Amino acid sequence: GEPVRVLVTGAAGQIAYSLLYSIAKGDVFGKDQPLVLVLLDITPMMTVLEGVVMELQDCALPLLREVIPTDKEEVAFKDLDVAILVGSMPRREGMERKDLLKANVKIFKSQGAALDKYAKKTVKVVVVGNPANTNCLIASKSAPSIPKENFSCLTRLDHNRAKSQIALKLGVTANDVKNVIIWGNHSSTQYPDVNHAKVNVKGKEVGVYEAIKDDSWLKGDFILTVQQRGAAVIKARKLSSAMSAAKAICDHVRDIWFGTPAGEFVSMGVISDGNSYGVPEDLLYSFPVVIKDKTWKFVEGLPINDFSREKMDLTAKELTEEKETAVEFLSSA
Numbered sequence: 001g002e003p004v005r006v007l008v009t010g011a012a013g014q015i016a017y018s019l020l021y022s023i024a025k026g027d028v029f030g031k032d033q034p035l036v037l038v039l040l041d042i043t044p045m046m047t048v049l050e051g052v053v054m055e056l057q058d059c060a061l062p063l064l065r066e067v068i069p070t071d072k073e074e075v076a077f078k079d080l081d082v083a084i085l086v087g088s089m090p091r092r093e094g095m096e097r098k099d100l101l102k103a104n105v106k107i108f109k110s111q112g113a114a115l116d117k118y119a120k121k122t123v124k125v126v127v128v129g130n131p132a133n134t135n136c137l138i139a140s141k142s143a144p145s146i147p148k149e150n151f152s153c154l155t156r157l158d159h160n161r162a163k164s165q166i167a168l169k170l171g172v173t174a175n176d177v178k179n180v181i182i183w184g185n186h187s188s189t190q191y192p193d194v195n196h197a198k199v200n201v202k203g204k205e206v207g208v209y210e211a212i213k214d215d216s217w218l219k220g221d222f223i224l225t226v227q228q229r230g231a232a233v234i235k236a237r238k239l240s241s242a243m244s245a246a247k248a249i250c251d252h253v254r255d256i257w258f259g260t261p262a263g264e265f266v267s268m269g270v271i272s273d274g275n276s277y278g279v280p281e282d283l284l285y286s287f288p289v290v291i292k293d294k295t296w297k298f299v300e301g302l303p304i305n306d307f308s309r310e311k312m313d314l315t316a317k318e319l320t321e322e323k324e325t326a327v328e329f330l331s332s333a
């Protein structure tokens, strides 16, 4: 068959180092799907990127038809089927939140425009680089000829963290837990919600609250652990999550490509237009979605209690403020 053309940006970085191998060996697009991998990074990283290309070649993988390293957007974004935008401006010491946002608006405005100009109109765009939600919104706004629904940002790592914390608590495997939800921003205001999650305990499917029988843990430490997991990994490893982030990206893109399993939903940051959960329109907010034929839909009709409502509103408020600042920068970027 025709190869799928996949761009990874930040390709010389640490997430990409795990991610590229998984994609190239068929974890995402299937074991029979040939691939062209396009690798974008900034000019000073080109020698490092050459090393990554050498290693990909040395993996001797049957699906990998071509690897194209570049520091040029017009090369990177050409004819893409999938764009995984991992590279972004990292926070440096002494940098204000606003400065960081400004630098990233510039990057994602430019990459959005390049998507608009060079990529296929069917391209699926996944934003990982932080602040992921707002970067994704900016990229989408800068690519008016590509449907907004083709853009999503990664909250699957948070989703997987929530799933795994529940599994660990119950002594089951992560696969026995389904339908956790991450609402909102991929930041510490995110709301990991297990009110609708199910766990398989000895062959029987039960609600997570019923299975765990510890509401104060579920409403307290569980939420905090998931919200602060990224910081805990940095503290321990002196580097941010990379292996788990790469795995989450694979889960996210594979579900876009092949759909979600029957009876299961996943979390991803998508445009909030038309949602039934009272989240303001035109926000890039993480929701529970199901995916079929490469198209996501909101999971509708989940009852929301007061505890959840408050937390969903809080993260929406943070995202609204972040968006307003970013949009201000957009015209001057």
Ligand SMILES: NC(=O)c1ccc[n+]([C@@H]2O[C@H](COP(=O)([O-])OP(=O)(O)OC[C@H]3O[C@@H](n4cnc5c(N)ncnc54)[C@H](O)[C@@H]3O)[C@@H](O)[C@H]2O)c1
Binding pocket: 009, 010, 011, 012, 013, 014, 015, 016, 040, 041, 042, 045, 086, 087, 088, 089, 090, 107, 127, 128, 129, 130, 132, 154, 155, 156, 157, 158, 186, 240, 241, 242, 245
């Ligand atoms: N959404 C999530 O769940 C999640 C999880 C983990 C990390 N992240 C974010 O992912 C990003 C990458 O993480 P990492 O650990 O791989 O970082 P890293 O610093 O190891 O790598 C980032 C790479 O991006 C490159 N880059 C910077 N600006 C670029 C641009 N304009 N175009 C192309 N490449 C560019 C850098 O040169 C670097 O090689 C960070 O922003 C991190 O915060 C998000």
